Amino acid sequence: MNEHDVLERALQRIGNSPIELNDVYRERERRHLRRRLAAGSTAIAVVALTVALFVRAIDQASPVTPVGTSPSPTGVVTYDGLPSFADMRSVAANQTGFIAVGDTSTGDGIDPVWFSPDGVSWTRVHGTSPESNSLWDAVGDANGFITVGVDLQDQPAAWYSQDGIHWTKAAVDLPAGAGSSGADAVFGVAPNGDGYLAWGRIGGDTYVWRSTDGTSWSSIADESVFAGDGQQNIYWVDTSHPGALLAGGEDGQDQNQATLYATWSSTDGGATWTKGATVGRTGWEAIESQANVPSRSHAANDLGAVFARSGSLVFVPAGTTMQTEAPKASGTASGAATSTASQAAGGANAIVFDNLPDWVDLRAIAANATGFVAVGDTSVGDNTDPVWFSSDGETWTRAPKTSGPQASNLWDVTADQNGFIAVGLGQNGDAAAWYSTDGLTWTAAAVDVSSRSSGYLNDMEGVTRIAGQYLAWGWIGGPTPYIWTSADGHSWNSIPDESTLAGPGEQNIIWMGQADDGTLYAGGWSRPSGSTASGDPALWRSADGLTWQRVQTSTTAFDQLQRSLGIRDRTAASNDLGGATVQESTSKYSGSSITFTPAG
Numbered sequence: 036m037n038e039h040d041v042l043e044r045a046l047q048r049i050g051n052s053p054i055e056l057n058d059v060y061r062e063r064e065r066r067h068l069r070r071r072l073a074a075g076s077t078a079i080a081v082v083a084l085t086v087a088l089f090v091r092a093i094d095q096a097s098p099v100t101p102v103g104t105s106p107s108p109t110g111v112v113t114y115d116g117l118p119s120f121a122d123m124r125s126v127a128a129n130q131t132g133f134i135a136v137g138d139t140s141t142g143d144g145i146d147p148v149w150f151s152p153d154g155v156s157w158t159r160v161h162g163t164s165p166e167s168n169s170l171w172d173a174v175g176d177a178n179g180f181i182t183v184g185v186d187l188q189d190q191p192a193a194w195y196s197q198d199g200i201h202w203t204k205a206a207v208d209l210p211a212g213a214g215s216s217g218a219d220a221v222f223g224v225a226p227n228g229d230g231y232l233a234w235g236r237i238g239g240d241t242y243v244w245r246s247t248d249g250t251s252w253s254s255i256a257d258e259s260v261f262a263g264d265g266q267q268n269i270y271w272v273d274t275s276h277p278g279a280l281l282a283g284g285e286d287g288q289d290q291n292q293a294t295l296y297a298t299w300s301s302t303d304g305g306a307t308w309t310k311g312a313t314v315g316r317t318g319w320e321a322i323e324s325q326a327n328v329p330s331r332s333h334a335a336n337d338l339g340a341v342f343a344r345s346g347s348l349v350f351v352p353a354g355t356t357m358q359t360e361a362p363k364a365s366g367t368a369s370g371a372a373t374s375t376a377s378q379a380a381g382g383a384n385a386i387v388f389d390n391l392p393d394w395v396d397l398r399a400i401a402a403n404a405t406g407f408v409a410v411g412d413t414s415v416g417d418n419t420d421p422v423w424f425s426s427d428g429e430t431w432t433r434a435p436k437t438s439g440p441q442a443s444n445l446w447d448v449t450a451d452q453n454g455f456i457a458v459g460l461g462q463n464g465d466a467a468a469w470y471s472t473d474g475l476t477w478t479a480a481a482v483d484v485s486s487r488s489s490g491y492l493n494d495m496e497g498v499t500r501i502a503g504q505y506l507a508w509g510w511i512g513g514p515t516p517y518i519w520t521s522a523d524g525h526s527w528n529s530i531p532d533e534s535t536l537a538g539p540g541e542q543n544i545i546w547m548g549q550a551d552d553g554t555l556y557a558g559g560w561s562r563p564s565g566s567t568a569s570g571d572p573a574l575w576r577s578a579d580g581l582t583w584q585r586v587q588t589s590t591t592a593f594d595q596l597q598r599s600l601g602i603r604d605r606t607a608a609s610n611d612l613g614g615a616t617v618q619e620s621t622s623k624y625s626g627s628s629i630t631f632t633p634a635g
Contacts, residue, residue: 112155115347118142123149123343127182128334129175133341134199135348136170136182144168148182150199154341154350163201165194171222172331174231181205181249183221183233190214191221191235191242195249206251207244210258213237223269223331228277232305234269241267241284245305260299260308263287269299270394270416275327280305283323286313294417298322316417316436323392330393388431389628391423392416397617397627401450402608407615408455408474409629410445418443422457424474428615428631438476440469446496447605449505456480456524458495458507466495466509466517470524481526483519486512486533495519499603501549506580508557514541516559520580535575535583540564542573548600555580558597 117123120142126135132152139147147170148160170184179197186192186204191213193205213219221235221244233244233252241261244252261267265287273281279302286297296319298311314322333342339352391397394416400409406426413421420439425431434440445459454472461467461479468480484493495509505524511517515537519527536542544559555577560570572593574586588596607616613633 111352112350113347114151114155114157114350116157117149117347121147123348124170125172125182125331126334126341126343126348127173127175127180128336128341129177129180130336131175131179131197132199133334133336134173134175134180134182135341135343136173136184137343138169140168147184148199148202149348151341151348151350154339154348154352157348158200160200160202165192165202166204167192167194169220171220171235172224174224174226175199175334176226178248181224181231183224183235185214185220188214189219191219191237193221193224193233193244193246193249193252203250205246205249208252208254210237210242210254223272225272225274227274227280228304230304232272232274232280234272234282236268239266241269243269243282243305243308255306255308257307260310265295267297270392271323271326271328273326273328277304278302281326282308283319283326289315293419296322296417316419319417320433330389332393386429386631386633387628388425388429388631390431391627391629395421395627397421397423397629398445399447399605400608400615400617400629401448401455402610402615403450403452403455404610405450405454405472406474407608407610407631408448408450408457408471409615409617410448410457410459411617411627412444414443421445422474422477423629425615425629425631428613428633431629432475434475434477440467440477440479442467442469444494446494446509447498449498449500450608451500453523456498456505458498458509460494464493466493466511466519468495468498468507468519468521468524468527478525480521480524483527483529484511486517486529497544497547497605499547501547501555502553502580504580506547506555508544508547510543514564516542516544516557518544518557518580518583530581530583532582535585538573538585540566541570543570544573544575546597546602548597548602550596550600554578556596556600557583558593558602 121137121139123135123137126133132150133154135149137147139145145168146159146161146164147167148164149157150160151157165182166187167184168187170182173180173182179195180199181193181195183193191207191209193207194202195205196202216238219237221233224231224233230245230247231249235242242258243255245255246252263286267286269282269284271283280300282299286295289295295313295315297313299308300311301308333340337353339350342349395411395413397409397411400407406424407428409423411421413419419441420434420436421443422434422439423431424434440457442459442461445457448455448457454470455474456468456470458468465484466482468482469477470480471477493511495507498505498507505521507519507527509517517533518530520530521527538561540561540563542559542561544557547557549555557575559573561573562570572588572590574588574593575583576586577583607614611634613631615629615631618628
């Protein structure tokens, strides 16, 4: 299932979903609920903690002005003037400048292109942009720019532009019935020798087009090579050798509903293709690690590079000592893919590991003396084991399928001298937790889910260690938060009276902390049932973590308390070696990264 389809179906089915207290959590909850459907109705896949850090009105400025830009001491400039609903999926560059494209369907539903001549000043293209609200990919070269996606009639479509501002719709060869499912689209585009190659979906199968100049696109002679049982979907195409193209992607499921993968190759510029063997995840990772596929979430020209990250566009000037693309790596003997972040040229301090698949959405990171663990969401990719481990912050290894959590949605992770604990959603659709001493071998914990309900959210969304015990919180069985306690992270019990967390309407917990006097606090939001308005602050307190009491509060008092408690930022962690942060993805294809800054 592609993300466009997920969003469309989720908007129809979810209806009035919980809305968080502030704008950051409102955006998190919208994405969380929309993309639960990506892994199927049983697992109810949960999605990214993708936060819109700055919520702004729709950008209607016509001149190029540096709205919402902020320079850093290193010369890096962040543009955060994007509307909160803009889901940026791809960045392209040439000597004219930069373009960023994405999805605006959850907002005003138009003009999904932004242009910048310098990477710093950005303008949303109005009036002359593609007639679309969902663009998936873009490329730039000496001829101009090309972008692909769907038009406003849900037809797969492509557009071209010489300047990034004035766009013309290309002629795209489509079979009868294309667009009728509401999920058909052109998902990717890449230069290919003396022309271009594009790929997408028609019905349940992959579809490929070719073009000499981007103004007219023809389907290949035999599209049936991409058909098969289940769903076929190309994730990437390696065009680094035009005479030996390689495409890789999804190829249905096995008898256990695990995703299968395949490659297709072409020796004539993409005119004809041959399907390779169907493989499981381990074989797929070995193939993917060798493919030369640049991330669509950043692009560069002589001025520097632009990255689409977490609701903003980040410009890194040329010459800045910052490395962002780690080398491809081969599989290890254990079957885990290991990759090393490159040391930045010129001895720069920060080291960025950006060699994750674009569909990985990292949500949280934790550290202890053993190393670092980053967790997140893989439900729109291979749908399993969203855990990466590093002993030094530089070299990262994915937990092997044989010993990982065997789930696709982890929301949080914590660490101490005993090891690591991660929480999220189990494959059976229940709240779940796992523990590990080394960050690579994980064991499922026993979690009390006796109050679960098949008709509502059931998952663990946060975990922390306070006052000599572990506390976790989430949803189970209804629109009321749920709290678990554990002495060691191996077994989790519900608190004696979960009803103390209930109240009129809907409630949710988003953090926990301990005051200087030892009192435990849980903070979140509350709102009337069925309401789509913002929630009000909700606060509970406890002396022992077992018995909780609702506390009346105001927005001012709530914010002051949250600051005084020093609530842990789940996207950052440190040990004696240094500090690491995870950068959450902005969409299925924007990708995540991990930045490590050595101590000192």
